[in-house]
Amino acid sequence: MKIAFFPGCMVDMIYPEIGIAAVNVLERLGCDLVLPDEQVCCGQGLLNSGYRDYNIPVAKMVIDAYDRPEYDLFVSLTGSCMNAIINDYPIVFEKEPAYLERTKKLAERSYEFTDFIVNYLGKTDLGASFHDTVTFHKSCHVTRLLGIKEPPLKLLEAVEGLEYIEMEHADRCCGFGGTFSFKQPEISGEIVYEKCQTIIDTGANVVVGADVPCLMNIKGGLERMRSDGRLDRDIRVMHIAQILDARE
Amino acid sequence: MSILYHTDVTLRERVAECLKDDFKHNAIKTAQEVFYNKRAALVEEMGEGWEELRLHATEIRNHVTENLDYYVKMFAENAEANGYIMHYAPTDQDALAEVLDIFEKTNSQSTVKSKSMMTEEVGLNEVLEEAGYKVVETDCAECILQKAESKPSHIVVPALHFNRDAIRDIFTEKCGYEGTSVPEELTHFLRRYLRTEFLNADVGIRGCNFAVASTGSPTLITNEGNGRMVDSVPKVQIIFVGIDRIVPDLQSLDTMEALVPRSAVGSKMTAYFSVDSGPRRSDEVDGPVEAHIILMDNGRSRILKTDFEPMFRCMRCGACLNICPVYRHITGHGYGSIYPGPMGVVMTANMVGYDKIDTMTFACTLCGACAEHCPATIPLHDLIRQHRINIVDQGKNHSEEVPVFKLLKKMWSSVGFYKFAMGAGAPVMGLFTNDKGALDAKSTWMPVVKGWTSTRDFDGLSKDRFRTWFKNHKPLAAEAPVQKTEGTEGGGE
Numbered sequence: 001m002k003i004a005f006f007p008g009c010m011v012d013m014i015y016p017e018i019g020i021a022a023v024n025v026l027e028r029l030g031c032d033l034v035l036p037d038e039q040v041c042c043g044q045g046l047l048n049s050g051y052r053d054y055n056i057p058v059a060k061m062v063i064d065a066y067d068r069p070e071y072d073l074f075v076s077l078t079g080s081c082m083n084a085i086i087n088d089y090p091i092v093f094e095k096e097p098a099y100l101e102r103t104k105k106l107a108e109r110s111y112e113f114t115d116f117i118v119n120y121l122g123k124t125d126l127g128a129s130f131h132d133t134v135t136f137h138k139s140c141h142v143t144r145l146l147g148i149k150e151p152p153l154k155l156l157e158a159v160e161g162l163e164y165i166e167m168e169h170a171d172r173c174c175g176f177g178g179t180f181s182f183k184q185p186e187i188s189g190e191i192v193y194e195k196c197q198t199i200i201d202t203g204a205n206v207v208v209g210a211d212v213p214c215l216m217n218i219k220g221g222l223e224r225m226r227s228d229g230r231l232d233r234d235i236r237v238m239h240i241a242q243i244l245d246a247r248e
Numbered sequence: 249m250s251i252l253y254h255t256d257v258t259l260r261e262r263v264a265e266c267l268k269d270d271f272k273h274n275a276i277k278t279a280q281e282v283f284y285n286k287r288a289a290l291v292e293e294m295g296e297g298w299e300e301l302r303l304h305a306t307e308i309r310n311h312v313t314e315n316l317d318y319y320v321k322m323f324a325e326n327a328e329a330n331g332y333i334m335h336y337a338p339t340d341q342d343a344l345a346e347v348l349d350i351f352e353k354t355n356s357q358s359t360v361k362s363k364s365m366m367t368e369e370v371g372l373n374e375v376l377e378e379a380g381y382k383v384v385e386t387d388c389a390e391c392i393l394q395k396a397e398s399k400p401s402h403i404v405v406p407a408l409h410f411n412r413d414a415i416r417d418i419f420t421e422k423c424g425y426e427g428t429s430v431p432e433e434l435t436h437f438l439r440r441y442l443r444t445e446f447l448n449a450d451v452g453i454r455g456c457n458f459a460v461a462s463t464g465s466p467t468l469i470t471n472e473g474n475g476r477m478v479d480s481v482p483k484v485q486i487i488f489v490g491i492d493r494i495v496p497d498l499q500s501l502d503t504m505e506a507l508v509p510r511s512a513v514g515s516k517m518t519a520y521f522s523v524d525s526g527p528r529r530s531d532e533v534d535g536p537v538e539a540h541i542i543l544m545d546n547g548r549s550r551i552l553k554t555d556f557e558p559m560f561r562c563m564r565c566g567a568c569l570n571i572c573p574v575y576r577h578i579t580g581h582g583y584g585s586i587y588p589g590p591m592g593v594v595m596t597a598n599m600v601g602y603d604k605i606d607t608m609t610f611a612c613t614l615c616g617a618c619a620e621h622c623p624a625t626i627p628l629h630d631l632i633r634q635h636r637i638n639i640v641d642q643g644k645n646h647s648e649e650v651p652v653f654k655l656l657k658k659m660w661s662s663v664g665f666y667k668f669a670m671g672a673g674a675p676v677m678g679l680f681t682n683d684k685g686a687l688d689a690k691s692t693w694m695p696v697v698k699g700w701t702s703t704r705d706f707d708g709l710s711k712d713r714f715r716t717w718f719k720n721h722k723p724l725a726a727e728a729p730v731q732k733t734e735g736t737e738g739g740g741e
């Protein structure tokens with residue numbers, strides 16, 4: 001069974017280590033992964049900024065790359081991209097019936113990373129060990145818009161040595177919001193600082209998430225708070241794939 | 249007042265002002281927590297019943313919207329049978345003209361008002377005062393705002409931005425108050441102060457939460473009892489009813505009444521809930537001698553048969569404000585509209601048009617918490633994005649941002665260009681990143697990324713791409729064969 005893997009552009013450009021960890025996890029589970037050459041970006045920043053027509057060629061490239069008979073399943077490492085492809089592309093392709101149809105078909109065999117492991121493969125204990133205190137950011141796209149609530153927590157629960165501490169308002173937005181963070185930096189900054197504070201208040205040494213864009217935002221917020229003295233210790237920011245790959 | 253206020257400055261300037269005001273900022277944050285926790289407890293108590301109720305309300309509201317002409321007619325006929333005098337107001341100007349006409353014909357000089365967003369929407373107070381009439385707001389918070397000449401910071405609890413000391417000072421200066429800032433003392437004073445106003449006013453003006461078509465009844469949900477004084481003391485009554493307030497019958501009203509207080513303030517019910525049925529009957533001792541209903545459209549029907557039609561379901565409960573991560577920090581004043589928060593962004597853009605709203609549709613992270621909490625399941629974040637799409641489609645976006653999005657489109661739809669940009673970008677960015685590989689506070693001069701780096705660090709491009717690693721890596725051996733579990737399906741939701 002061939003699985004077409006969608007790492008998301010941030011993993012490709014900025015955080016290859018997250019992609020490597022995810023591939024390790026999935027391959028250990030026996031998955032045969034393919035990374036189509038034409039994978040670039042889902043383009044949701046265009047649609048979400050109102051540039052729907054600009055999103056069309058980007059979305060077409062994604063569908064052409066991933067909707068192929070030789071791929072049995074589609075697995076997205078980032079919930080946000082998954083949401084864009086299955087929930088937003090129907091809006092992008094409003095006037096492109098052929099692509100709309102293909103998107104719907106692709107959606108039927110699409111899974112977000114943690115949902116795939118827990119609900120498709122039926123696995124929760126992946127033999128990972130991680131001896132530290134961990135809190136988890138329940139990102140909007142995974143938790144709310146895709147409705148995937150339990151899988152990441154079940155996976156974390158099964159990690160040996162991991163001590164989970166729930167943060168206040170874990171499902172409150174981190175303030176990234178795509179181009180929102182560039183267009184309204186003052187509001188976005190205020191939201192991410194508050195998110196960081198709830199993370200700090202748990203006392204956990206590690207914050208984990210299943211959505212790369214949120215992690216980038218939270219990491220940026222924590223680093224800034226660290227450098228300007230609002231935070232007096234290091235807090236690691238990790239993707240759940242890195243925890244599941246860990247043997248430490 | 250009309251829908252927009254404080255339009256002389258940009259949204260970003262208004263936001264900066266709000267963020268500087270620690271008291272207001274913290275007051276709204278605290279209020280959000282209180283409402284959130286109370287609502288969450290009630291919703292949990294109802295279990296699955298809550299979702300059923302939301303879906304039921306959605307069906308009822310959709311049904312009325314789809315048959316609006318039928319229900320408007322039914323409500324108007326039954327209201328007339330109850331003795332109400334009906335006035336139809338396609339626009340705000342029509343509504344104002346009708347009210348002025350009623351004042352003139354009934355020889356009225358003064359009015360007491362119960363909190364009504366629709367009268368704020370048309371700027372009724374200013375118009376009446378200009379015409380020489382006395383206007384007294386009798387809802388505690390609205391009264392504070394009126395005395396302080398301030399604007400609402402929330403649609404349900406509009407004076408959140410004043411603390412008790414500020415309220416004492418306002419009452420001392422404007423109403424001759426001489427007491428302390430103890431809340432009970434303040435409210436006792438207000439009660440006495442307003443009593444005289446109620447007894448002397450000629451006209452009572454109020455809004456309407458829901459209008460029951462089958463019985464011709466306007467209803468009112470309040471907590472302070474001032475609504476009943478407004479209803480029963482003055483000899484003339486004027487009720488503002490939006491054409492999007494109609495429910496078919498008392499049974500459907502019951503559904504709405506179960507949802508609104510829980511969603512708005514986290515209570516099972518409010519202290520007062522009135523279902524009215526016309527002016528004073530010959531055998532009754534109180535109530536208005538004549539009662540008018542202003543049935544107002546003012547742009548509401550423009551959204552019928554458009555993407556924004558779901559907004560017709562809005563109950564103005566404020567649940568979306570109470571959960572919104574943006575509203576939390578910028579308060580109602582940041583938006584500069586009497587309708588703030590997620591519902592406010594959608595509604596304001598619908599009602600005043602794209603030319604006047606600045607970047608308001610971007611005061612949203614599209615997180616979807618609003619839609620999840622909306623008692624009428626309005627996909628608010630999707631509608632906000634739809635406004636953004638319309639703004640671009642109609643060429644009302646900022647022209648200076650277009651080249652950036654054009655470049656992104658080009659890069660994301662061409663493997664070759666993307667590869668080239670990544671290859672060239674990484675070393676260039678590397679010149680400016682710190683020892684952790686991030687653009688930090690020293691990079692606030694950089695165009696485009698400066699928005700980000702002004703408040704947080706931005707991780708730079710990696711030297712090695714994931715794609716390259718993947719191509720060269722040797723797959724790990726499986727620890728267990730892949731087996732599909734029974735009964736699972738893709739698609740996430």
